[in-house]
Amino acid sequence: MLLLKEHIIFIIIKFKFITNKSNPEVNRRNAVKNVLALSFLSVAGFSGYKYYSRFKEANIKEIYSYKNLIAELAETIIPKTDTPGAKQANVQDFIINIITNCSSVPEQNTFLDGLDDVQDYCKSNYQTDFVKCTAEQKIEVMRHFEEKSLYKIGILNKINKKLLGQPFFVRLKALTVIGYCNSFYGATEGLAYDYIPGAYQACIAIQPNQKSWATK
Amino acid sequence: MNINTGSNLENTFDAIVIGSGISGGWAAKELTQKGLKTLVLERGRDVKHVSDYPTANLKPWEFKNGLFNTQKDIMESPIQSGGFDPGDRHFYVNDTEHPYIQEKPFNWIRGYQVGGRSLIWGRQCYRLSDLDFEANAKDGNGVDWPIRYQDIAPWYDYVEKYIGVSGQVENLSQLPDGHFLPPMDLNCVEKHLASSLKNKNGDRLLTIARVANLTKGWDNRGPCQYRNLCSRGCPFGGYFSSNSSTLPVAFATGNLTLRDFSIVTEIIYDDTTKKATGVRVIDKITKKEYEYFAKIIFLNASTIGTASILLNSKSKRFPDGLGNDSQQVGRNLMDHHSSAGAGGMYEGFKDQYYKGRRPAGFLIPRYRNLKHEKTDLGFLRGYNLQGHGERQEWPDRFQNTDGFGVDFKSKLTTPGPWTVWMAGWGECLPYQENRITLNNEKKDAWGQPLVNIDFSFKDNEEKMMEDIQTTSAEMLEKAGFKDIGTFNYKKPGGSTVHEMGTARMGRDAKTSVLNAHNQLHDVKNVFITDGSFMTSSACQNPSLTYMAMTARACEFAYQQLKAGLL
Numbered sequence: 001m002l003l004l005k006e007h008i009i010f011i012i013i014k015f016k017f018i019t020n021k022s023n024p025e026v027n028r029r030n031a032v033k034n035v036l037a038l039s040f041l042s043v044a045g046f047s048g049y050k051y052y053s054r055f056k057e058a059n060i061k062e063i064y065s066y067k068n069l070i071a072e073l074a075e076t077i078i079p080k081t082d083t084p085g086a087k088q089a090n091v092q093d094f095i096i097n098i099i100t101n102c103s104s105v106p107e108q109n110t111f112l113d114g115l116d117d118v119q120d121y122c123k124s125n126y127q128t129d130f131v132k133c134t135a136e137q138k139i140e141v142m143r144h145f146e147e148k149s150l151y152k153i154g155i156l157n158k159i160n161k162k163l164l165g166q167p168f169f170v171r172l173k174a175l176t177v178i179g180y181c182n183s184f185y186g187a188t189e190g191l192a193y194d195y196i197p198g199a200y201q202a203c204i205a206i207q208p209n210q211k212s213w214a215t216k
Numbered sequence: 217m218n219i220n221t222g223s224n225l226e227n228t229f230d231a232i233v234i235g236s237g238i239s240g241g242w243a244a245k246e247l248t249q250k251g252l253k254t255l256v257l258e259r260g261r262d263v264k265h266v267s268d269y270p271t272a273n274l275k276p277w278e279f280k281n282g283l284f285n286t287q288k289d290i291m292e293s294p295i296q297s298g299g300f301d302p303g304d305r306h307f308y309v310n311d312t313e314h315p316y317i318q319e320k321p322f323n324w325i326r327g328y329q330v331g332g333r334s335l336i337w338g339r340q341c342y343r344l345s346d347l348d349f350e351a352n353a354k355d356g357n358g359v360d361w362p363i364r365y366q367d368i369a370p371w372y373d374y375v376e377k378y379i380g381v382s383g384q385v386e387n388l389s390q391l392p393d394g395h396f397l398p399p400m401d402l403n404c405v406e407k408h409l410a411s412s413l414k415n416k417n418g419d420r421l422l423t424i425a426r427v428a429n430l431t432k433g434w435d436n437r438g439p440c441q442y443r444n445l446c447s448r449g450c451p452f453g454g455y456f457s458s459n460s461s462t463l464p465v466a467f468a469t470g471n472l473t474l475r476d477f478s479i480v481t482e483i484i485y486d487d488t489t490k491k492a493t494g495v496r497v498i499d500k501i502t503k504k505e506y507e508y509f510a511k512i513i514f515l516n517a518s519t520i521g522t523a524s525i526l527l528n529s530k531s532k533r534f535p536d537g538l539g540n541d542s543q544q545v546g547r548n549l550m551d552h553h554s555s556a557g558a559g560g561m562y563e564g565f566k567d568q569y570y571k572g573r574r575p576a577g578f579l580i581p582r583y584r585n586l587k588h589e590k591t592d593l594g595f596l597r598g599y600n601l602q603g604h605g606e607r608q609e610w611p612d613r614f615q616n617t618d619g620f621g622v623d624f625k626s627k628l629t630t631p632g633p634w635t636v637w638m639a640g641w642g643e644c645l646p647y648q649e650n651r652i653t654l655n656n657e658k659k660d661a662w663g664q665p666l667v668n669i670d671f672s673f674k675d676n677e678e679k680m681m682e683d684i685q686t687t688s689a690e691m692l693e694k695a696g697f698k699d700i701g702t703f704n705y706k707k708p709g710g711s712t713v714h715e716m717g718t719a720r721m722g723r724d725a726k727t728s729v730l731n732a733h734n735q736l737h738d739v740k741n742v743f744i745t746d747g748s749f750m751t752s753s754a755c756q757n758p759s760l761t762y763m764a765m766t767a768r769a770c771e772f773a774y775q776q777l778k779a780g781l782l
Contacts, residue, residue, distance in 0.1 A: 101288075
């Protein structure tokens with residue numbers, strides 16, 4: 001009866017997990033790293049279930065301090081050209097909302113860790129923050145994380161992907177794209193937004209510099 | 217217990233309709249137009265056409281989290297959130313508030329509000345044919361339908377002319393034509409596929425979906441504006457729902473009383489008159505109990521809801537539930553499967569695009585087992601293919617496009633190649649063991665037993681899914697598509713939201729619940745015209761059949777009432 005919802009791309013993985021609130025002082029990064037290590041074990045046949053409890057509540061408020069970093073990362077993915085880029089479209093606010101409101105604790109941790117990793121990587125390779133990197137350096141950094149994510153997709157089994165969510169770069173890119181394409185600037189200038197079409201024209205000649213439709 | 221019997225006069229009507237969804241709305245319209253004072257009981261809140269569609273005009277950037285569901289929504293409603301997004305979540309129940317028990321995974325998608333799921337339905341309108349009505353008798357599954365196509369055909373006419381169905385006449389015996397508004401157009405790639413798969417026998421073709429979306433103004437509604445936001449409720453009245461169409465008409469007669477927040481717990485049976493006298497209701501908000509009385513009762517609470525009301529209506533005469541002498545109430549639960557199919561890419565038509573968002577795809581009507589012939593396919597019955605063609609746009613492109621920066625943005629924002637996605641909507645046989653029961657140990661917030669659902673697709677459906685993958689991929693291949701991939705999402709039962717069969721019609725009171733007039737065999741003034749009456753599932757989207765059978769049963773009930781027989 002319903003629409004072809006399976007065709008919708010926003011696939012949100014649903015599962016229940018147990019959080020352990022009794023040890024709030026445990027470092028978030030370490031906790032997740034432990035789980036990562038253990039989840040590799042689970043590939044070898046262990047049940048990963050009991051390790052869910054190692055998941056700590058993410059200190060999600062932290063994400064606001066990364067707002068500039070997220071904005072710069074998003075802008076590197078969708079830069080300003082003759083149409084607005086991600087930053088102008090406020091993709092950073094969208095991403096913060098999605099990570100805060102629409103993500104599981106492991107997904108939140110994966111994302112926050114990814115941001116930390118970007119900072120660490122820039123510090124050790126360029127002795128500065130991502131935000132202050134040159135355009136070339138930013139592209140180098142992104143390439144590095146894109147390759148890393150592809151590697152991760154390869155080795156993580158399905159269950160672990162469900163557990164931890166998509167790798168950081170994959171999620172960042174997806175949220176940047178979705179945030180941009182659903183934003184006012186992205187939809188109306190980056191793409192073609194047709195609020196009330198009024199008619200369906202099934203076959204029409206494509207126009208020069210044709211943008212694709214913002215909504216399906 | 218607070219029983220407010222009130223004065224019987226105040227609580228007494230000519231007819232009671234339980235449920236205001238697509239079939240309940242029709243019962244309300246028909247009965248009130250015949251002059252019967254009618255009470256419609258709806259367990260959820262009221263939803264007024266247009267003014268209660270809060271998201272209908274919102275633009276994508278006006279949703280705080282885009283169209284992502286919040287983690288809270290997902291946790292509270294792990295089943296419903298698979299169907300809703302922030303644009304239409306207010307038309308779905310909260311799973312935590314309305315729990316049920318899954319013996320095996322079953323997605324029970326519900327919309328507890330005035331209009332029910334008619335607000336969020338897929339709007340596909342297909343007639344059943346004698347291929348379907350004869351199927352059980354010919355292959356021995358389930359029981360024989362007590363009606364044939366000629367019994368329902370005039371009622372299909374009647375309903376289609378009222379709701380407005382756009383579509384194309386195709387002269388197929390397995391999918392009879394109806395009264396259609398002008399069809400929507402197929403786009404380039406769909407036309408190409410259509411011309412490729414048309415065969416000499418004329419029994420395999422591709423046609424535009426037949427949908428209750430108005431291609432021209434109709435009955436003071438519409439036309440469709442091609443926004444493709446139907447499930448938020450349409451401020452243009454571009455598609456048929458109880459809210460936009462049948463309920464306003466019923467109100468206009470002056471004969472309709474609508475009571476929302478009214479959970480019907482049971483139908484009251486009187487052993488001396490051998491009839492139902494009324495219903496017992498719990499007010500959802502106050503939790504007070506009320507009783508209402510009427511000469512006839514239409515039960516339209518949706519397939520699973522209707523069966524649970526019958527099972528819960530116990531009396532000395534019916535210790536196992538009202539009208540359940542046959543022990544078939546709750547059994548033979550069916551849902552179409554729609555998991556298997558194929559997709560592919562087409563390299564042509566690069567200079568062609570489309571404008572507007574057509575709220576419907578295409579249909580390839582059933583082409584398997586058209587003559588009940590013995591075949592080596594390994595399965596009985598058949599399926600139709602539903603799908604759509606489009607150019608890849610940003611949601612399709614970003615995951616397959618590596619990189620980032622200017623080049624990435626350029627690919628992201630321009631139309632990609634044409635693709636077609638299509639899947640088989642397949643018939644599910646009636647199995648006695650696919651059933652719902654009530655669990656009296658576990659109760660909901662209103663003290664009502666939880667519904668236990670035990671359902672699975674079986675070998676016939678699995679084999680059919682394999683065939684769907686094969687034939688749909690073959691069609692794409694023959695039409696010159698590239699990168700063809702087949703899929704089987706293996707969605708659990710309920711996912712197509714076509715629950716049917718839990719109070720089946722039949723010729724024999726020993727093996728069925730309802731007679732040829734949708735009347736309980738042994739309680740003549742109770743009529744059931746939601747999906748629960750379906751004796752077999754066919755493969756067509758079933759709502760049109762519910763509406764036609766409702767109108768038919770209303771006329772019968774009215775004539776019987778006039779003749780003093782009820």
